[in-house]
Amino acid sequence: MSSTNQPPLPLPLDTGRLNLHNINQGVVNAQYAVRGALAIRAEELREQLKANPGSLPFDKVINCNIGNPQQLDQKPLTFIRQVLALAQYPDLLNNKDALKAFSQTAISRAKYLLDQVNSVGAYSVSQGVPAIRKSVANFIERRDGHPADINDIFLTAGASLGITDILTVICAHPKTGIMIPVPQYPLYSATLSVLDASPVPYYLDESSAWGTSPDEIAQRYAVAEQMGIVPRALVVVNPGNPTGSVLSKEDMYAIIRFAATKGLVLMADEVYQSNIYTDSVRFVSFKKALRDLQSEVSGEEAEELAGLQLVSFHSVSKGMLGECGQRGGYFEMIGIDPAVRQQIYKLVSVRLCPVVTGQFVVDCMVNPPQPGDDAYDQYIAEYEGIKNELRDRALALHAAFEKMEGVTCAPPEGAMYLFPTITLPQKAIQQAEKQGVAPDALYCMELLNSTGICVVPGSGFGQRPGTFHFRTTFLAPGVEYAKSIADFHKAFMAKYK
Amino acid sequence: MSSTNQPPLPLPLDTGRLNLHNINQGVVNAQYAVRGALAIRAEELREQLKANPGSLPFDKVINCNIGNPQQLDQKPLTFIRQVLALAQYPDLLNNKDALKAFSQTAISRAKYLLDQVNSVGAYSVSQGVPAIRKSVANFIERRDGHPADINDIFLTAGASLGITDILTVICAHPKTGIMIPVPQYPLYSATLSVLDASPVPYYLDESSAWGTSPDEIAQRYAVAEQMGIVPRALVVVNPGNPTGSVLSKEDMYAIIRFAATKGLVLMADEVYQSNIYTDSVRFVSFKKALRDLQSEVSGEEAEELAGLQLVSFHSVSKGMLGECGQRGGYFEMIGIDPAVRQQIYKLVSVRLCPVVTGQFVVDCMVNPPQPGDDAYDQYIAEYEGIKNELRDRALALHAAFEKMEGVTCAPPEGAMYLFPTITLPQKAIQQAEKQGVAPDALYCMELLNSTGICVVPGSGFGQRPGTFHFRTTFLAPGVEYAKSIADFHKAFMAKYK
Numbered sequence: 001m002s003s004t005n006q007p008p009l010p011l012p013l014d015t016g017r018l019n020l021h022n023i024n025q026g027v028v029n030a031q032y033a034v035r036g037a038l039a040i041r042a043e044e045l046r047e048q049l050k051a052n053p054g055s056l057p058f059d060k061v062i063n064c065n066i067g068n069p070q071q072l073d074q075k076p077l078t079f080i081r082q083v084l085a086l087a088q089y090p091d092l093l094n095n096k097d098a099l100k101a102f103s104q105t106a107i108s109r110a111k112y113l114l115d116q117v118n119s120v121g122a123y124s125v126s127q128g129v130p131a132i133r134k135s136v137a138n139f140i141e142r143r144d145g146h147p148a149d150i151n152d153i154f155l156t157a158g159a160s161l162g163i164t165d166i167l168t169v170i171c172a173h174p175k176t177g178i179m180i181p182v183p184q185y186p187l188y189s190a191t192l193s194v195l196d197a198s199p200v201p202y203y204l205d206e207s208s209a210w211g212t213s214p215d216e217i218a219q220r221y222a223v224a225e226q227m228g229i230v231p232r233a234l235v236v237v238n239p240g241n242p243t244g245s246v247l248s249k250e251d252m253y254a255i256i257r258f259a260a261t262k263g264l265v266l267m268a269d270e271v272y273q274s275n276i277y278t279d280s281v282r283f284v285s286f287k288k289a290l291r292d293l294q295s296e297v298s299g300e301e302a303e304e305l306a307g308l309q310l311v312s313f314h315s316v317s318k319g320m321l322g323e324c325g326q327r328g329g330y331f332e333m334i335g336i337d338p339a340v341r342q343q344i345y346k347l348v349s350v351r352l353c354p355v356v357t358g359q360f361v362v363d364c365m366v367n368p369p370q371p372g373d374d375a376y377d378q379y380i381a382e383y384e385g386i387k388n389e390l391r392d393r394a395l396a397l398h399a400a401f402e403k404m405e406g407v408t409c410a411p412p413e414g415a416m417y418l419f420p421t422i423t424l425p426q427k428a429i430q431q432a433e434k435q436g437v438a439p440d441a442l443y444c445m446e447l448l449n450s451t452g453i454c455v456v457p458g459s460g461f462g463q464r465p466g467t468f469h470f471r472t473t474f475l476a477p478g479v480e481y482a483k484s485i486a487d488f489h490k491a492f493m494a495k496y497k
Numbered sequence: 498m499s500s501t502n503q504p505p506l507p508l509p510l511d512t513g514r515l516n517l518h519n520i521n522q523g524v525v526n527a528q529y530a531v532r533g534a535l536a537i538r539a540e541e542l543r544e545q546l547k548a549n550p551g552s553l554p555f556d557k558v559i560n561c562n563i564g565n566p567q568q569l570d571q572k573p574l575t576f577i578r579q580v581l582a583l584a585q586y587p588d589l590l591n592n593k594d595a596l597k598a599f600s601q602t603a604i605s606r607a608k609y610l611l612d613q614v615n616s617v618g619a620y621s622v623s624q625g626v627p628a629i630r631k632s633v634a635n636f637i638e639r640r641d642g643h644p645a646d647i648n649d650i651f652l653t654a655g656a657s658l659g660i661t662d663i664l665t666v667i668c669a670h671p672k673t674g675i676m677i678p679v680p681q682y683p684l685y686s687a688t689l690s691v692l693d694a695s696p697v698p699y700y701l702d703e704s705s706a707w708g709t710s711p712d713e714i715a716q717r718y719a720v721a722e723q724m725g726i727v728p729r730a731l732v733v734v735n736p737g738n739p740t741g742s743v744l745s746k747e748d749m750y751a752i753i754r755f756a757a758t759k760g761l762v763l764m765a766d767e768v769y770q771s772n773i774y775t776d777s778v779r780f781v782s783f784k785k786a787l788r789d790l791q792s793e794v795s796g797e798e799a800e801e802l803a804g805l806q807l808v809s810f811h812s813v814s815k816g817m818l819g820e821c822g823q824r825g826g827y828f829e830m831i832g833i834d835p836a837v838r839q840q841i842y843k844l845v846s847v848r849l850c851p852v853v854t855g856q857f858v859v860d861c862m863v864n865p866p867q868p869g870d871d872a873y874d875q876y877i878a879e880y881e882g883i884k885n886e887l888r889d890r891a892l893a894l895h896a897a898f899e900k901m902e903g904v905t906c907a908p909p910e911g912a913m914y915l916f917p918t919i920t921l922p923q924k925a926i927q928q929a930e931k932q933g934v935a936p937d938a939l940y941c942m943e944l945l946n947s948t949g950i951c952v953v954p955g956s957g958f959g960q961r962p963g964t965f966h967f968r969t970t971f972l973a974p975g976v977e978y979a980k981s982i983a984d985f986h987k988a989f990m991a992k993y994k
Contacts, residue, residue, distance in 0.1 A: 015727055015729075015760060016760060017760055017804060017806060017832075017834065018666075018762065018806060018834055019834050019836065019837065020834075020836050020840070023666050023669055023837060023840065024665060024666055024667070025669065027840050028840055030844070032843055032846055032847050036843075043622070066620065069619075070618040070619040071615055071616070071619035073615070076616060076618045081585050081586040081588075082586055084585040084586065085585040085586035085589065086582070088578050088581040088582040088585055089579055089581065091575070091578075091598070092595075095598050097594045097597060097598070098589075098595040098597070101588070101589060101594070101595040118567065118568055118570070119568070119573060119822070120822050120823065121566075121573045121818075121819060121820040121823055122565055122568035122821060123563060123565045123568065123821040123822055124822060125540070157824070157852065158848075158849065160847070160848050161848060168521060168524065168691065169515075169520050169521055169524050170515065170521070172519060172521045172522065186847075190843075194665065194844070230512055232515075263512060265515065307514060309514060309515060317620075321618075323618040324619060324850075325614070325617050325618050325620055325621060325852065325854075326618055326852065326854070327654070327824075327851075336515060337515055337517075339516065339517050340515045343517070343520065346524070346529055346533075346687075347524055347527070347691070349529055350527070350529050350657070350683075350684055350688065350691075351657050351658060352655065352657060352821070353822065354824075355654065355823065355824040355852045355855060356822035356823070357822075357823070357852075358852060
């Protein structure tokens with residue numbers, strides 16, 4: 001943040017050793033519940049079970065708090081891992097016996113990618129390997145039916161870092177406003193706290209399956225302006241996290257029009273674009289929606305749309321890959337001033353480059369085996385297998401929630417999460433107040449302590465005052481934990497009746 | 498940065514589309530020459546040679562601007578890459594034929610590490626895999642002869658990110674001062690610009706082989722205080738970048754005493770700790786120096802030293818590994834308030850976790866094959882081979898510089914760089930002024946355009962006014978480029994005589 005235009009600040013500062021009061025207060029004030037008290041408690045319980053099996057009312061801790069599929073035994077896609085093994089140890093490419101363990105598709109891809117970088121141990125150019133950005137551009141063109149340019153694409157070490165970089169560039173002032181959905185994945189609010197900018201929350205509409213209402217966005221924008229905040233960007237997460245809802249094309253059009261009119265940077269978090277579980281919805285990228293809309297309008301409206309600034313994010317951590325630990329992702333920028341793009345390049349170059357193997361995973365994601373490739377059948381079988389399991393579990397968990405007293409839950413559309421509302425008894429709310437925690441945090445902590453199931457309270461994402469939720473992934477194998485949650489819920493309701 | 502205590506700011510802000518004037522001015526003002534204009538020009542020349550060979554007075558571009566050994570064909574250490582290949586594709590562990598290509602040492606290590614994480618595609622705990630942190634602690638104990646605690650160790654995606662995180666936590670205010678050496682690796686100044694904090698430069702002493710003078714540090718501290726800046730941390734890079742100099746233990750003691758007296762966080766950038774090329778110097782970590790010093794003192798002085806806040810950084814990108822693209826590293830924190838440590842934990846957890854394979858590389862670095870292991874002989878042969886080549890090239894390059902008119906250069910001690918002083922003719926300085934670039938940037942650009950050799954001007958690191966330098970790595974294979982530099986230098990001096 002620049003101090004330009006700022007009057008001199010009160011001095012002296014506290015010069016003692018670092019403590020909670022003299023360090024960056026933006027860090028101190030940041031909230032990040034996904035890996036907060038519940039996650040730490042879950043680790044303690046796991047250690048306790050290891051040291052002293054049988055000492056708890058459950059025999060394992062189930063992490064439903066993080067979208068971390070491979071921690072929960074989801075198998076990685078074989079094609080990707082073969083490419084990475086060969087990339088890490090290219091001597092295998094000269095070893096006939098060893099090569100029998102690899103598909104020809106993986107061998108060719110590994111050779112091709114190694115040719116681009118010399119070694120995965122070398123820094124690449126900071127924006128990412130050009131050939132991989134070309135793969136990404138081709139993928140976007142196939143997905144959207146509209147052209148994409150490799151110069152608009154930056155590879156990243158996961159979507160989170162890309163989002164942080166873009167926010168860092170936009171946030172110029174404590175009054176810079178960034179519109180974020182509520183509930184939201186807390187990366188956004190935590191990063192804005194660190195950057196000392198102003199979040200401008202807009203509520204998603206639970207009554208319409210967590211829909212994004214353009215009217216609500218316009219209203220909150222106006223309120224922020226009245227408060228002296230200057231909104232500069234609008235974050236939309238589609239499919240939603242934690243809600244799992246998928247935007248309709250009409251709503252996307254309205255959102256695009258609004259962002260264009262107001263000169264907002266539209267930040268489209270589309271990391272769950274492959275995680276769609278029902279035929280009744282379809283993922284459309286904001287890039288495609290923009291280009292489609294542009295083809296429908298003319299005159300002043302077309303001019304306004306031509307000026308839209310759009311940054312969309314994707315990741316290898318989600319989808320059917322679930323390669324979280326590999327840290328790969330990308331963003332595509334449309335309509336950003338080239339001088340600003342240079343600044344973004346400089347910022348990412350200070351961190352040298354995104355992990356090169358993560359860039360390779362991006363290549364495999366956007367350019368998977370094709371019919372005729374020897375890796376194709378296995379790839380499709382593995383991919384569809386994971387997708388079907390996710391859908392089945394989502395439906396089973398949803399059915400269990402629907403049967404629980406005082407619980408309602410939108411049907412699963414996309415992403416990796418369900419976000420049920422829970423009606424909590426007054427006594428539970430009082431108990432939480434006594435403990436100084438949010439009522440749904442109390443609920444989630446008791447759930448964890450009774451069943452070993454770790455979820456994230458709705459208060460960690462934001463929610464309308466007086467409503468309570470929790471977010472659970474549907475990644476854990478089996479569906480029996482749905483019953484454990486139901487049993488706990490019954491006992492909890494009885495306890496605080 | 499927090500807005501606490503700050504009076505209301507002038508409004509309204511510019512609400513147009515993003516441009517150089519309305520984005521974060523800390524980003525705009527940041528300088529990062531290592532990947533700046535020269536690096537971009539080098540890429541252009543490389544593309545031109547590819548498209549049109551023979552169109553330039555040289556046949557390849559040699560990147561001496563970045564410490565990126567594997568880009569310049571340094572072979573990775575086989576042991577590490579075998580572990581990573583197995584970790585990426587664990588099916589190989591069940592394939593007898595394929596396993597013949599691997600050492601037993603690598604097989605055991607891969608199995609052990611996979612047991613710790615389930616899959617390299619799963620997020621690990623944000624602080625890093627506990628078993629790997631244990632390896633790091635053991636390494637530090639062996640290196641220093643003093644205990645280390647896994648709770649003090651955070652694994653990172655390269656040292657740069659760790660340094661950024663620590664600076665982010667410390668920088669609480671535009672007047673927060675961070676003492677940095679000049680010349681310095683520009684990560685520090687660039688990050689402080691983004692964080693809107695105040696760099697407090699102290700000069701290294703070229704006349705004593707770029708020594709770090711405790712008196713100079715004390716003087717600059719006092720001047721900063723007079724200017725209303727509150728120094729909170731002291732950065733020391735040892736072995737030095739770009740200077741390659743190695744600190745004496747006496748100077749380290751003086752620096753430690755000063756930091757302890759003033760309550761400064763001592764940030765020890767020790768990523769080049771294995772890159773020592775002469776028997777006349779020895780790397781001592783600040784942790785060891787602190788503990789040794791503590792054992793020598795008592796009373797009030799001991800009490801003061803007990804309060805020292807020390808964070809030291811290490812990386813897999815340097816040393817004989819050169820695994821830059823894998824993004825691995827760690828920092829160890831001593832004497833940091835546990836509440837502050839929790840804040841650091843929260844900050845790193847927002848980015849989820851450092852790349853898991855990079856964590857594995859850290860494990861291999863700190864716990865290499867031992868005598869008796871079947872991977873041992875090859876490991877040692879490769880390791881020593883790389884070290885000898887680096888030393889030979891450093892000496893050859895240094896000898897070439899010593900023969901050049903108007904060039905002086907401290908003998909290579911450590912790191913991967915030489916940082917010669919060049920005396921530039923007045924006409925070259927005038928020409929640079931006309932072009933609006935620094936005189937040494939003009940020199941480096943002409944060097945690149947004539948020879949294809951890309952180095953970084955001293956102005957990118959900071960230097961005493963009126964002096965000029967460039968930084969070159971000694972990573973490029975062969976030593977013939979030393980002659981190209983000498984030939985260019987002669988022609989340049991003649992041109993501007």
